[in-house]
Amino acid sequence: MSRLLVVDDEANIRLLYAEELKDEGYEVVTAAGTAEAVEKLQESTFDLAVLDIKLKNESGIELLQKLVKERHDMPVILCSAFSCYKDDFSAWLADGYVVKSGDLSELKQEIARVLAKKNQRQKAGL
Amino acid sequence: MVWTRGHVDWECCWDRDVVALGDCPNIHEGDEDLLESPRRRILEKCCDCPNFKRDLERFQASGHPLGPVFSLVHDEYRRQKIHIQSLLSFLDSKSLEIRFLHELGSVLQSSVDLEEVLSVALTAITAGRGFGMNRAFLLMVDHKRDHLQGYLAIGPRSYEEAHQAWDEISHNDMDLQTLAQSFRKNKLTAERAKFHDILEQISVPLSTTTHILIKALDGKQPMLIEDAFHHPDVDQDFARLLGVDTFLLMPLVSRNRRVGMIIADNCISHRRITAEDMHSLETFTFPVAFAIERASLYERLQEELNRVTEAHSKLKEQQELIVRMEKMALVGRITSSIAHSIRNPLMIIGGFARSMLKNTPAGDPKRNFIESIVGEARQLEGVLDEILNYSDSLYPTKDFWDVNQLVETALRDSAAALRAKGYESTFSAGSELPPAYIDFKQVSYCLRTILQCDLHGIGHELVMDIDTSREDDIITIRVQDHGRYIPQAELDAIMVPFSSTQEMGASLGLALCRTMLEKQGIPLNALSEPESGIIFTIALPVRKEEP
Numbered sequence: 063m064s065r066l067l068v069v070d071d072e073a074n075i076r077l078l079y080a081e082e083l084k085d086e087g088y089e090v091v092t093a094a095g096t097a098e099a100v101e102k103l104q105e106s107t108f109d110l111a112v113l114d115i116k117l118k119n120e121s122g123i124e125l126l127q128k129l130v131k132e133r134h135d136m137p138v139i140l141c142s143a144f145s146c147y148k149d150d151f152s153a154w155l156a157d158g159y160v161v162k163s164g165d166l167s168e169l170k171q172e173i174a175r176v177l178a179k180k181n182q183r184q185k186a187g188l
Numbered sequence: 189m190v191w192t193r194g195h196v197d198w199e200c201c202w203d204r205d206v207v208a209l210g211d212c213p214n215i216h217e218g219d220e221d222l223l224e225s226p227r228r229r230i231l232e233k234c235c236d237c238p239n240f241k242r243d244l245e246r247f248q249a250s251g252h253p254l255g256p257v258f259s260l261v262h263d264e265y266r267r268q269k270i271h272i273q274s275l276l277s278f279l280d281s282k283s284l285e286i287r288f289l290h291e292l293g294s295v296l297q298s299s300v301d302l303e304e305v306l307s308v309a310l311t312a313i314t315a316g317r318g319f320g321m322n323r324a325f326l327l328m329v330d331h332k333r334d335h336l337q338g339y340l341a342i343g344p345r346s347y348e349e350a351h352q353a354w355d356e357i358s359h360n361d362m363d364l365q366t367l368a369q370s371f372r373k374n375k376l377t378a379e380r381a382k383f384h385d386i387l388e389q390i391s392v393p394l395s396t397t398t399h400i401l402i403k404a405l406d407g408k409q410p411m412l413i414e415d416a417f418h419h420p421d422v423d424q425d426f427a428r429l430l431g432v433d434t435f436l437l438m439p440l441v442s443r444n445r446r447v448g449m450i451i452a453d454n455c456i457s458h459r460r461i462t463a464e465d466m467h468s469l470e471t472f473t474f475p476v477a478f479a480i481e482r483a484s485l486y487e488r489l490q491e492e493l494n495r496v497t498e499a500h501s502k503l504k505e506q507q508e509l510i511v512r513m514e515k516m517a518l519v520g521r522i523t524s525s526i527a528h529s530i531r532n533p534l535m536i537i538g539g540f541a542r543s544m545l546k547n548t549p550a551g552d553p554k555r556n557f558i559e560s561i562v563g564e565a566r567q568l569e570g571v572l573d574e575i576l577n578y579s580d581s582l583y584p585t586k587d588f589w590d591v592n593q594l595v596e597t598a599l600r601d602s603a604a605a606l607r608a609k610g611y612e613s614t615f616s617a618g619s620e621l622p623p624a625y626i627d628f629k630q631v632s633y634c635l636r637t638i639l640q641c642d643l644h645g646i647g648h649e650l651v652m653d654i655d656t657s658r659e660d661d662i663i664t665i666r667v668q669d670h671g672r673y674i675p676q677a678e679l680d681a682i683m684v685p686f687s688s689t690q691e692m693g694a695s696l697g698l699a700l701c702r703t704m705l706e707k708q709g710i711p712l713n714a715l716s717e718p719e720s721g722i723i724f725t726i727a728l729p730v731r732k733e734e735p
Contacts, residue, residue, distance in 0.1 A: 072532050075536060082543060116528065143527065143532060163535060164537065165539075166539060
């Protein structure tokens with residue numbers, strides 16, 4: 063079972079993601095901000111992280127940069143209310159980008175795609 | 189002998205109070221007022237009259253003791269009279285010269301136009317009522333190149349031309365200013381062209397201190413060069429270029445700053461250039477040098493002023509642009525902030541409604557309500573996307589981008605949506621396309637919108653063909669949707685931004701795309717044909733637009 067870390071400052075969104083992604087067969091751990099996310103990452107390993115870009119007074123992009131540097135084997139999907147970040151160079155560091163929507167099918171597809179790609183890489187020994 | 193008036197038969201009429209016209213050989217018509225004025229007659233006419241001289245000789249021969257005294261006084265009087273006349277003539281010529289210099293000075297002082305100043309200066313040197321030289325060359329100091337360079341010349345190049353010009357001048361009695369104006373208007377360009385060959389060859393570095401021109405310029409004194417072809421200081425090529433053996437060099441110096449040089453000669457009449465000519469011209473060179481420098485400075489000042497004015501106007505435009513962009517950015521920030529605030533709750537409502545829907549059995553009466561919530565939330569999300577995209581479109585950021593890569597990215601992003609609708613897609617990438625100058629984000633968004641648009645229509649096959657090609661400075665992205673056909677009028681109405689026939693939702697996307705692209709000067713056209721389906725074309729520029 064793949065372990066996912068969901069980082070979002072909205073409690074209801076964390077709840078929605080957790081419920082929906084658990085239904086898809088993932089083990090979901092949530093964090094409300096950067097500090098909590100770093101804490102959770104130090105405690106255990108994850109197969110993928112779903113990050114919100116705007117985290118109250120913090121930036122999900124900064125966390126993304128940190129993760130790319132320190133956990134480059136863990137793919138990250140950015141999930142944001144802003145579609146414009148999709149064409150922002152910093153956002154290109156992420157493995158996927160999804161605009162927040164009540165319809166989580168795009169997010170689910172993206173998670174499946176990114177995990178499949180990760181598995182392929184691991185199998186290829188890259 | 190008794191010396192009384194009327195007693196002796198004198199040859200001259202000096203002893204008569206009144207004489208008739210013809211009595212005195214020196215009184216002619218026009219001198220009638222002298223006939224009855226013996227005093228004026230004696231002073232003005234008798235002293236020079238041979239009859240009077242003979243009378244005086246008779247008087248002297250008579251042995252009268254005053255005879256030699258009178259002769260002495262008479263001779264002295266005549267000598268003084270001649271001297272006074274020569275002084276008067278000198279004064280007259282000086283007075284004319286001063287009048288001319290005054291006229292010249294007032295023209296030179298009032299002008300800040302370099303061409304006018306030069307026209308006046310050269311006309312003054314060559315005009316008959318001025319210094320009357322045949323030909324004059326003006327050389328200017330090019331401070332950037334440190335050269336003394338031929339600039340302008342005036343005068344005839346042949347006898348025929350000289351006679352024609354003098355004839356013309358004698359028929360038109362013009363003052364200096366009128367002459368100069370006429371020269372500037374009718375002859376300046378022609379004279380410049382006429383002497384172009386000579387002027388072009390006169391180019392002397394200021395560092396060549398041995399050259400006669402630089403010597404004169406550095407010495408700040410006029411020089412009369414005679415026997416130029418054998419002059420030790422004169423470069424023979426230079427003498428041959430001028431073609432005269434006598435010429436005058438007059439340096440133009442203003443406030444110790446070397447401005448230029450005037451070369452004047454009498455190449456046609458060969459009239460001797462005198463020291464007087466040189467002194468007169470020397471007086472003239474100072475105001476000319478000053479006027480040339482002032483006009484040059486004014487010209488430069490004018491150029492600087494134009495540059496400053498242009499910079500000011502650009503700055504003003506930039507300032508207005510910044511203010512506009514700040515306003516737009518503010519609008520964008522507000523829109524984004526509102527959209528963000530709305531999207532999260534909307535997502536939670538829609539998301540949980542979907543979760544509930546999944547767990548609600550088909551026959552449950554609550555299912556309809558939940559479906560409504562899901563549907564409305566979806567529509568609101570669509571509207572929100574468009575508002576955000578519109579706020580993005582307010583400030584495009586253009587750069588050069590690879591169009592084929594852009595299409596491939598859009599196709600990859602739309603793959604899932606196309607698959608979901610059962611569409612197949614093909615892409616034929618144009619070869620060797622140059623990069624297009626566009627806002628990548630906006631064009632990507634528009635292409636994705638076209639690929640994923642939810643137009644309702646009936647078509648033949650669910651295929652989307654995309655190709656790119658180049659014609660001149662335009663790269664065209666062509667998207668042919670074989671899967672749909674709607675009447676052209678309906679399609680046109682859909683493409684009109686915010687038209688009253690539209691509903692907010694997916695179809696608004698196309699109109700928004702057209703608005704967004706038009707702001708970048710990129711046309712988006714849509715053509716609907718029953719046989720081919722809907723064909724969208726986007727024409728992208730490969731060059732930056734002219735400012």
